[in-house]
Amino acid sequence: MRIVFAGTPEVALPSLDAIADSDHELLAVVTRPDAPSGRGRQLVRSHAAAWADERGIEVLTPQRPREPEFLDRLRELAPDCVPVVAYGALVPPVALEIPVHGWVNLHFSLLPAWRGAAPVQHAVWHGDEFTGASVFQLEAGLDTGPVFGTLTEVIRPTDTSGDLLGRLAVDGAGLLVTVLDAIEAGAARAVPQPADGITLAPKITVEDAEVRWDEPAFAVDRRIRATTPAPGAWTTFRGERVKLGPASPAPDAPALKPGDLLVEKKRVLVGTATAPLALGEVRAAGKKAMAAVDWARGVRVGTEDSFS
Template sequence: MRLVFAGTPEVALPSLEAIAASGHELAAVLTRPDAPAGRGRRLVRSPVGAWADERGIEVLTPEKPRDPEFQERLRQIAPDCVPVVAYGALVPPSALEIPKRGWLNLHFSLLPAWRGAAPVQHAVLHGDAVTGASVFELEAGLDTGPVYGTLTDQIRFNDTSGDLLERLAVEGAGLLVAVLDAIEAGTARAHPQPADGVSFAPKLTADDARIRWDDPAFAVDRRIRACTPAPGAWTTLRGDRLKLGPVRPVANGPSLPAGELLVERTQVLAGTATTPVMLGEVRAAGKKPMSATDWARGMRIQAGEKLA
C-alpha cells in the first residue's frame, strides 16, 4: 500500500522504521511543525521529520491538519492509508476521509482502557499489572474507533513510564505492520470497542507530578515511576524544588513521619504514610543529577528535616 506516516516524537521511530523496511511504499511523513528547543530556543525538527529529511522523504508540517493546503497535498499524494503513532494533533473528519483505507493509530494501551494522551503514565500510576498496545481506526471520537489488533505486556515492578513506552514502541511497530499487511491482503477485521472498561488518560501536569508524602509507600513509588522521565516527579526542601528519580519502598525500615528524611551512611530514607522509601537520584534546580547520598552530604541535612 501507498502510505503517509504521521508521528512526531522518538517513540514513533520504531514504527516508522518498520514501515520503511516493509513491502509498503512510504510516500511522505506528517509531523508537527518545527518547535523551539534548548537555551537558544532555535527551531528544531521533530525526530520523525529529521528521520525523513535524512532519507529524502517528503515532510508535511501543517500547523493543523484541517489546513486546506495540507489536505490538498494529501489528496495529491493519494495514500491508501495513514498509519499514526503519537502525531500530537486532532485529525478532522475532512482529513480522515482522504485515504481510501483510513487512518490507523497505534495506541499504547489495551483499549478501551486509558484513552487519551498519556496511557502509559496512567497505567503505571494506577498500578496496572498488564498493559499493551492497540491498532485501531481513527474516527472523530477520542480513541474510540474499532480495533484491528492488540498485544499485551506485563508492567514490571520497577518500570518507569519511559521504560515501558520504549518497550511498547518496539513491540507495537510489528503489530502495526502486521495490521497494514492484513488490510492489504483483505484479511483484516476491526472489532468495535466494548462499552465497559472505558478509562481516560489525560496528559500529566506538574501538579500531578508533585509527590504526596502522606500517600502510602507503594503510591509514592508509582507516582514517581509514572512521571519518569516526563513531566518529572518533584518535591521541595527548604522552599526549593527537587526532582526525584525512582525510589525503592523499604519494607522493614524505621518509622518516619511523612516526608521526613533520615540520612544513613549508604542510603537516604524518606517517610510516607506507611513504610519509608529509599531515595535514588536527586536533581536540584540548575544542578546535575546526583545520588541521594551525595546530595544529602552536600546539603548537610539536619535531623527532622522534611520534604514537602
C-alpha cells in the first residue's frame, strides 16, 4: 500500500523502521513542527522528522492537520492508509477521509482501557498487572474507533513507564505492520470497542510527578516509576527541587516518619506512610543524576533533613 506515516517522538521510530522494511511504500512522514529545546531553546526536529530526513523522505509539519496546504498535499500523495503512532495532534474528519483506508492508530493500551495521552504511565501508576497495545481505526472520538488487533504485555514490578513503553513500541510495530498487511489483503476486520471497561489516561503533569511522602510505600513507588523518565518524579530538599529515580523496598529498615531521611553506609532511606524506601538515583537542579549515597554525602544530609 501507499503509506503516509504520522508520528512525532522516539517511540514512533520502531514503527517507522518496520514499515520501511515492509512491502509497503512510505511516501512521507507527518510530524509536529520543530520545537524549542534545551537551555538555548533552539528549534529541534522531532525524532520522526530526523528519521525521515536521514532517508530522504518527505516531511510534512503542519501546525494543525486541518490546514488547507497540508490537506492539499495529502490528497496529492493519495495514500491508501495513514498509520499513526503518537502524532500529538487531533486529526479532523476532513483529513481522516482522504486515505482510502483511513488512519489507523497504534495505541499503547488494551482499549477501551486507558484512552488518552498517557496510557502507559497510568497503567504503571494504578498498579495494573498487564497492559498491551491496540491498532484501531482513528475517528473523531478520543481513541474510540473499532480495533483491528491487540497484543498483551506483562508489567514487571520494577518497570518504569520508559521501560514498558520501549517494549510496547517494538512489539507494537510488528502488530501495526501485520494490520497494514491485512488491510491490503482485504482480510482486516475491525471490532467495535466494548461499552464497559473504559478508563481515561490524561497527560501526566509536572505537578502530578511531585512525590507525596504521606502516601503508602507502594503508592510512592508507583508514582515514581510512572513518571520516569518523563516528566520525572521530584521532591523538595532544603527548599529546592531534586529529581528522583525509582526507589526499592527496604523491609529491614527502621521506622521513619514520612519524608524523613536516614543515611546508611550503602543506602539512603526515606520514610513514607508505611515502610521506608531505599532511594535510587537523585539529581539536584543543574547536576547529573547520581547514586543516592553519593548525593547524600555531597550535600551532607543531617539528622534534621527531610524531603517535603
